[in-house]
Amino acid sequence: MDKSYSQSDPEAIRYAFETFRPEDEILKNVRKNCLEKGLPEIQIGTFDGKHLEILTRIASPKKAIEIGTLGGYSGICIARGLPADGHLDTLELYEQHAQVARESFEISGLSKKITVHVGEARATLKNLSEDGPYDFAFIDADKVNYPFYLEWCEKNLRSGGVLIADNTFGFGLIQKEKEDLGENRFAIQGLRKFNQKISQNKNFRSTLLPTGEGMTLAIKL
Ligand code: SAH
Ligand code: DHB
Ligand code: MG
Numbered sequence: 001m002d003k004s005y006s007q008s009d010p011e012a013i014r015y016a017f018e019t020f021r022p023e024d025e026i027l028k029n030v031r032k033n034c035l036e037k038g039l040p041e042i043q044i045g046t047f048d049g050k051h052l053e054i055l056t057r058i059a060s061p062k063k064a065i066e067i068g069t070l071g072g073y074s075g076i077c078i079a080r081g082l083p084a085d086g087h088l089d090t091l092e093l094y095e096q097h098a099q100v101a102r103e104s105f106e107i108s109g110l111s112k113k114i115t116v117h118v119g120e121a122r123a124t125l126k127n128l129s130e131d132g133p134y135d136f137a138f139i140d141a142d143k144v145n146y147p148f149y150l151e152w153c154e155k156n157l158r159s160g161g162v163l164i165a166d167n168t169f170g171f172g173l174i175q176k177e178k179e180d181l182g183e184n185r186f187a188i189q190g191l192r193k194f195n196q197k198i199s200q201n202k203n204f205r206s207t208l209l210p211t212g213e214g215m216t217l218a219i220k221l
Helices: 009-020 024-036 048-059 073-082 095-107 121-131 143-155 182-200
Strands: 063-067 086-093 114-118 134-139 157-167 204-209 215-220
Touching: 009 048, 009 143, 009 182, 024 063, 024 073, 024 095, 024 114, 048 073, 048 134, 063 073, 063 121, 073 086, 073 095, 073 134, 086 095, 086 121, 095 114, 121 143, 134 143, 143 182, 157 182, 182 204
Parallel strands: 063 086, 063 134, 086 114, 134 157
Antiparallel strands: 157 215, 204 215
């Protein structure tokens, strides 16, 4: 606990952005298009995107799944990391979001590697179980259902498969166990339950990467 878990000095952060330049022109255009089409600005951060691409490259999954597509920003990052014969299934509740995501995948030239599934993720996942096992999963949809998504991943990821989940610092609220969280409480309870379950699950080895939002990273044993 005596060494900083993350970097709070803005100069260090500026240095990292200038050195590693996480967002290229394509992703910048996709981000802009998502904003113009009226999507909420809740896609992963630029550095999170680069982390995701590289983690995907390391995992080299033939079958990847993303729960929570939005406008396709993170989907592009994952698809960029796929091997030549890799494929991404990405799950989105709203057709309006999915439509923008399809545009994003066209812009990035990655459409052939990605299938967008519209509907409640829990229902879609039931169908996709038949296509498993998967090699890689990114969870970033409704926080209340993170524990369910974890259960699905435990059953449908192969051993050695990678699981990543966004927002696991709970928007700064994950540790505020004694506060009244108002309407956020169900989301935060979902995220706490997810972190607790995965960290104690003998079928996973897991950690919490100190990104701005917090990214839980795990490998299925
Ligand atoms: N991963 C995206 C951001 C996802 S935001 C990116 O970084 O680019 C969360 C998305 O999950 C939203 O588009 C929301 O509509 C979708 N979502 C929320 N609840 C869902 C559900 N039950 N099933 C499927 N998608 C859901
Ligand atoms: C929200 C969801 C996200 O996945 C995220 O990264 C940021 C915000 C939200 O629902 O507000
Ligand atoms: Mg998120």
